[in-house]
Amino acid sequence: MTEWAKAVAHPNIALAKYWGKLARPGNYPAVPSLSVTLAGLATTTAVRFRDDLAADLFTLDGARPRDASRVVELLSRVREMSGERRFAEVVSANDFPTASGLASSASGFAALAFAATRAAGLDWGESRVSDLARQSSASAARSVFGGFVELTVNADSAAIVAPPDRLDLRVVVAVTSEDAKGTGSTDGMRRTAEKSPFYAAWLEEAPKSYARLRAALLAKDFGAVGELAEASALAMHASAIAAGTVYFAPATLAALHAVRVLRSKGVAVFATIDAGPHLKALALGDADAATVKAHLLTTPGVLRVIDARPGEGARVGEA
Numbered sequence: 490m491t492e493w494a495k496a497v498a499h500p501n502i503a504l505a506k507y508w509g510k511l512a513r514p515g516n517y518p519a520v521p522s523l524s525v526t527l528a529g530l531a532t533t534t535a536v537r538f539r540d541d542l543a544a545d546l547f548t549l550d551g552a553r554p555r556d557a558s559r560v561v562e563l564l565s566r567v568r569e570m571s572g573e574r575r576f577a578e579v580v581s582a583n584d585f586p587t588a589s590g591l592a593s594s595a596s597g598f599a600a601l602a603f604a605a606t607r608a609a610g611l612d613w614g615e616s617r618v619s620d621l622a623r624q625s626s627a628s629a630a631r632s633v634f635g636g637f638v639e640l641t642v643n644a645d646s647a648a649i650v651a652p653p654d655r656l657d658l659r660v661v662v663a664v665t666s667e668d669a670k671g672t673g674s675t676d677g678m679r680r681t682a683e684k685s686p687f688y689a690a691w692l693e694e695a696p697k698s699y700a701r702l703r704a705a706l707l708a709k710d711f712g713a714v715g716e717l718a719e720a721s722a723l724a725m726h727a728s729a730i731a732a733g734t735v736y737f738a739p740a741t742l743a744a745l746h747a748v749r750v751l752r753s754k755g756v757a758v759f760a761t762i763d764a765g766p767h768l769k770a771l772a773l774g775d776a777d778a779a780t781v782k783a784h785l786l787t788t789p790g791v792l793r794v795i796d797a798r799p800g801e802g803a804r805v806g807e808a
């Protein structure tokens with residue numbers, strides 16, 4: 490039995506969204522994306538290879554998930570690239586609710602990629618770990634790095650665009666449901682690519698808005714970053730909705746409306762929404778974040794809010 494290798498990773502929220510994949514194998518995104526890795530929320534994963542296992546054994550938050558195929562696939566890649574031939578025991582825990590709308594697959598596969606390579610004796614740097622994580626879930630490639638991170642088309646690994654303190658950003662997550670989401674992002678993207686009359690327009694537009702957002706971030710222009718982030722999320726959802734994939738719940742729209750009303754009153758706040766019903770509000774500094782939080786908490790259907798801000802990337806060790 491090997492020693493446990495442990496790693497910790499944090500979720501990230503895309504400001505310029507990844508939605509759609511290239512036709513080539515290996516899970517490469519069809520559009521560039523830019524995200525912020527969040528402090529305060531963490532996945533911790535421990536891996537050890539064992540002589541006495543007939544299959545990989547995966548526990549998430551104390552339970553055995555029904556479908557562990559993506560975890561087994563990552564472990565199989567690690568076995569192919571190392572001298573390790575044994576099956577692994579994997580114990581993973583999120584310190585935030587899996588159904589909170591904070592992509593747990595991103596932090597999950599980033600932590601797993603770090604811990605599994607270390608357990609197999611592979612002393613890989615962040616870029617190779619990010620490449621491995623990308624093959625399981627492309628957004629996970631970004632969680633390997635801290636601050637503002639991009640994953641460009643055809644890149645194997647994500648890369649840092651700016652450190653966490655580039656913007657005094659606050660992310661207020663409005664949780665609108667305690668259930669796990671219906672359609673996973675992989676399926677939602679596939680349907681959009683197959684059926685949406687607007688998918689071609691999304692592929693055309695997304696790289697341009699990513700480039701504008703990247704420039705606005707480097708110029709520390711929060712107003713432009715927020716506007717472009719909200720537009721990216723709405724364009725992504727428009728393309729998905731046209732294929733019949735609707736992630737919005739009534740409370741999602743109520744929260745979006747609340748954000749826009751606040752903005753019309755002069756508060757610099759913007760919204761982004763991922764492949765689920767929760768809304769993430771983007772604001773600058775503690776005072777605006779408190780105003781946004783108070784408004785969202787009184788919005789019908791918003792169950793609670795979670796505060797987050799830019800943070801560090803994944804690393805070996807514990808949370």
Ligand code: DP6
Binds near residue numbers: 508592594626629763
């Ligand atoms: C809406 O990374 O979960 O959160 O690569 O198929 O696992 P797979 O997809 P995933 O998609 C994330 C989609 C998104 C936008 C984003 O994070 O960029």
